[in-house]
Amino acid sequence: MQTLTFTQKLLRQRSFFNFLIPLLAVFVGLGASQTALAQSSTVDFRNVIVTYGTSAATQTTNTFDAVATRPGATGTPPPATASGGAIFDGTDFGPLSVDAGRLLLEGGTIAIREDSQEEYFQAFVVFGVAPGTLADATGPAFTQSVQLTQTSYNNSSKVRTFTLNNAARNILAMAMQGGSPGTDYRFDIGVRAVGTYTGGPKRGEDAIIGAQRRRSMFTATGVIITPPTLTGTTALISSPSLGNVNYDANNVSANPDLDNAFLGQYDVNTGQLLLNGGTATTTENGPNTVSSVILYYRVRSSTTGGGAFQSIALTQTSINESAGGTRTRTFSLSNAARNLLAGIGTTGNYNLDVYLQASGVNSSTSPNRTFSVNDDNDGQNYIANFIVNGTPFGNTVWTGGINDNWFDARNWNNGVPNMNTNATIPNFPSGTAVPYPNIYSDAMRPPTAATTEIDSEGNTINIPASAGYDNSTSGNAMVRNLVLQATSQLDRSILRLVVGQLDVFGDFMNEQGSFIQRAEPVISFKGGNQTISGSANGFTKVEIDGTPGSIKTLVTNFNVRSGGYLKFINGILVTNGSAVSTNFVEFAGTLTDPNTSVVTPAAQLIGENENSYLRGYIKTTQVAATGVRQNFSNIGLALTFTGSTEPGAVFVSRNTTGNTPPSAFGGASPKPGIRRTFGVQPGNAAGARAKMEFRYLDNELVNLRLNDGSFNGSVDENKLSLYLSTNGTNTYSQLGRDGLSNNVLVKNEITAFNTFTLSEALVNPLPVTLTTFNAERMGADALITWETASEFNSKGFEVQVSTDGQQFRTLGSVASATVNSTKKTNYSYVDTEANKVGTRYYRLRQIDVNGKDAFFSPRTVLFTGNALANAMVAYPNPINGSELRLVLQSVVAGKGQLRITDITGRVIRQESVELTSGVSDLSIKNLGDLKAGMYLVGVTLPTGETQNLKIVKQ
Incomplete structure (x- = not known):
């Protein structure tokens, strides 16, 4: 019983x-x-x-x-x-x-x-x-x-x-x-x-x-250590029938619940059901530090158990620390654009399984322990469902039973794919002798012996012997949705485009870099709206074509190798401009073969116009030389360096996802920035100067974001001026222009490099060009630093503070180094007021010699938690010149020891320094010869205590 x-x-x-x-x-x-x-x-x-x-x-x-x-x-x-x-x-x-x-x-x-x-x-x-x-x-x-x-x-x-x-x-x-x-x-x-x-x-x-x-x-x-949590999780799903919907994963808001949600009905051939990411909130404190949140998903038939999960990394958007030391992080992503219907190919009922995982480290032990926290519906996952109907396009799977010829129907289970056929290249088990497909279109392949090759990831690929075949009348290789199955870089299928052209009319699923393209053939994306996985091996020649106005959404990164191009014919290629570390287009620079000395030119961006262009984030690093115009793969920025310093390898990025709102430009009645910014970082920035040519599109001058978040702004092209920000686009300084013609603004004698954009010129620009303004906690005090690129009739500055961000009072004044200046000048002020608690807001008031004044946006410092936080602060950091300022606190006066070491521990500089009781401001000069990289600065105080921090030399 x-x-x-x-x-x-x-x-x-x-x-x-x-x-x-x-x-x-x-x-x-x-x-x-x-x-x-x-x-x-x-x-x-x-x-x-x-x-x-x-x-x-x-x-x-x-x-x-x-x-x-x-x-x-x-x-x-x-x-x-x-x-x-x-x-x-x-x-x-x-x-x-x-x-x-x-x-x-x-x-x-x-x-x-x-x-x-x-x-x-x-x-x-x-x-x-x-x-x-x-x-x-x-x-x-x-x-x-x-x-x-x-x-x-x-x-x-x-x-x-x-x-x-x-x-x-x-x-x-x-x-x-x-x-x-x-x-x-x-x-x-x-x-x-x-x-x-x-x-x-x-x-x-x-x-x-x-x-x-x-x-x-x-x-x-002490500090009450709480286990990390993962809450507020949602999944963002969009389609023509749904719109954009944030589905709750864990039933915490008025949003519809993902579990048991019905996501609609879709045509098997043309349907678009996009998983765009989601949101999450994590909490932590003490030694626990959350580093990432991943959304995992899979699509399966409602009658099967499913397969492996795919991942989407969310982006951290904010971090806040409470008075009790608890840190709250928010993560979100809104444009991952994973088409859940890609590769389905058959009608029926389907399930979408989702869970989220936060990961991090606990630093209380050595080595640090890793941890993860799941929001997975108590291990059952969140399961939504949808229906796929219609008459499916054909589906064919590579079997490779005869040879490696894409155009041989005997190698497919349902014939050679065409523009209306979805194709899958399976990931065969290790050791299988089945050859993967090679594309020789409109060409003959001669007989070859078995060999091996090393791909760009360092993997060895076995290439079997071939008796050769004749595809001289094949035409282009075609496919609708192309799925290249893989689980990792070491466990994946392979497809080689060796000769001719591959036309893709649907989605291109290549997340583990299974696609390998030789130097001369072309891959063309010719459909309507498409999703494209990038290639870890790199593309060479790529066309964006098909339906005019169609959106080709890039899912991962997209590399164009030297000698290649990205050519626009029809359609818009879109990347996630807010996830610049994982979703971008990168152009390789000039390549010289060390064995043959053959020079391969840099990859190029071709054919951008008002109706067909790249919207998102692109980047390149290329060596520039003084006196030589460098167009950086034709991405819209050309530089001619004119100074005595060779610039070396120059990193250039372009982001056309959004624009800078008016608040960053200062002055009277500012306008927004255009929908294009360039980041420029010369390898040797000290002493560098250049002529800049900044190209833009007309559609980037309208529908611009304003301070209230609306997109009703526009700028007058005839009034455009170049602006520079050196503090992460918080504040821009007007540089002006020396020419404007055919959508290209020209500015000579640029001596500072960071982030550039265009906006309307201010009629009465500020008398001071402020390039940085920062406030950092330093123990019980706050260090306020700022840098000017130029000053005109400037009397000095007032440092003001507020506890609510509304009512400000003056803490102290700092006189201008000179009334008029055209060189960089660094300033600092230490707020030593006692009993600081909570959040303090710091702003600058600049005062002209004739009494006029201007204010610069406030910075915040949080006074909670460990009172020893940031007991030493360095500025500017990164170092972009030859001088470093150190501000630190010591309880007694006396001699201290300064030491600078590189990341290998090698001592670069060691000297005695004189410290005062309280706050000391040290100037470390003659650092111009330091190579770019990371260094450790340590100061041993008269008490024997050592304070350390990391600095970066640009």
Whole structure:
């Protein structure tokens, strides 16, 4: 006969509700000292065993009397003597650090004098922890329990004893769930016993007995470490029928729920159901640091169990730290554009399975531990469904039974693919002799012997012998959706485009770089809206063609090798401009073969116009030389360096995803930036100067983002001026222009390089060209630094502060180095006001010699957490010249030792420095010869303490 659980028994009894209320009363700590909630049995809470101490070295295990006096009259269990001689009830364990302290509930002893018609077989110490003190009238709810073990039974007295002494329940860990450092916590315990009536009308029913709570408290100090969490997860799905919908993964908002959601019906050939990413919120504190959030998904038939999951990395968009030290990160992605219908090929009912995972490291151990937190619907995944209907295009799968010829129908299970046929290249198991396809279109392949080749990822690929074949009249290779199956770079299928052209009319799924293209053949994307996976091996010659106005969405990165091109004929290629580290187009520079000295020219961008262009992020790194115009793969920016310094390898990026709002330009009635920015970083920036040619499209001058987030802005082309930002596009300085013709703005004598864009020229530009403005916490103080590229009639600056971002007051003044200047000048100010708490807002007021003034946008500094944070600050960092300023704090004055080492530990600079008591501002000069890279700066204070930080030399 099956044994019923306690809960099952409860549900079977007619008297369930009769004892439910007393049971709940026990769990909230109600009841008398020896309350008989059953018939007439009584329970005696004899002692409680606790291990406690300020650290592992000081911890002791004590057995406390549960209460000061225990009934000793006839008919009650006799009192026990507490071995520790202490009383638990009313104990204050004092301050205990949640990092090092110990407070463990090990168990205890209870004795039950049973009525003749009752028998108790389970006994528990129940307990709870919540903020509170001994003076509070009520204590925490009993949400936890420790089951004791029966140790004796006296048949004559019917006294049953239960004991446990090694439960080791961490009470301090329960304090991690709330409160803050210094919070008082109540730690209360009670007992609960469960048994059965053995006689009378209740025979066979369950009996419960409990006793009064015993109170204690402690004070939690230190940083309360909470387990990382992953919440607020959503999946962004879009289609013509849905629009853009954020589906809740974990039912936390008014958004529709993803689990069991119906996503609509779609045509098997032309349907578009896009998974664009989603959102997530993580929390962490102490040594836990979340580094990434990944959305995992798969599509499967509703009648099958599914296969491997694909991944989409979300992008961190913000991080906020609370007063208690908890860090909250938000992640989001809105344009991943994974077409869930790609590669399906058959009609029917399908499921979309989704889960999210946050990953990071815990730095409390060496080596650091990694952790992950899943939001996966309790291991079941979030499952939505949709229907695929229509008459499917043909589907064919490569079998390779004859040879490696794409155009040989015997190599396919359903004939050679065409523009209306979806094709799959399977990932054959390792060791399989089946050849992968090669495309020789309109060409003859001669016989070849077996050989091997090394691809651009360093993988060895076996190429079998071929008897040769004649495809001289084949025409272009064609396919609709092309799926190249793979699980990793080391486990993937292969498709080689060797001669001729491959036309793709649908989606191109190549996430593990299975597609290999030789130097001369062309791959052309000729369909309507398409999704394209990039190639880790790199493309050579690529065409964007097909339906005018169609959108070709890039899913991963997209590399164009030297000698190749990206040519626009029809359609728009789109990348995710907010995920520039994972979703971009990159053009290779000039390549010289070290063996033959043959020079292959840089990849080129060809044919961009108002109707067919690349919208998103592109980049290239190419060597430039003084006096030689460099067009950087024709991406829209040309530079002619004219200074005495050779610029070396120059990194250039272009982003046309969005535009800079008016607030970044300052001055009176500013206009927004155009929808195009260039980033420029010469390898040798010190002393570099150049003529810049900035090309743009007319459609990038309209529908621009304004300060309120709307897209109603536009700029007058005739008033365009070049602007430069050196602080991450927070602030732009007007550089002007020397020419404007045929959508190209020209500016000579540019001496600073970072981020450039165009906007309307300010009629009355600010008298100071501010290139950086930063505020950083430095221990209990704040360091405010700024740099000017030029100053005209400038008297000086006021540093102002606010605690609400609205009302500002002046902290101090800094005079201009010179009234007029055309060279870079660095300034700093240290806010040493005492008792800074919360968020402080710092802004600059620039004052002209004639009394006019201008304000620069505020920066924020958070004063919570560790008071020693950023005890030393370096600026400018990265170093873009020959001087570095160090601002640091020392409790005593005296000589210190400065040391600069490279990442290998080699000492670059070592010297004595004179430090004052309080804040010292050191100037480290003659760093112009440092090579670009990362360095470690350390200063040993007069006290022997060493402060370190990392710096970067551009």
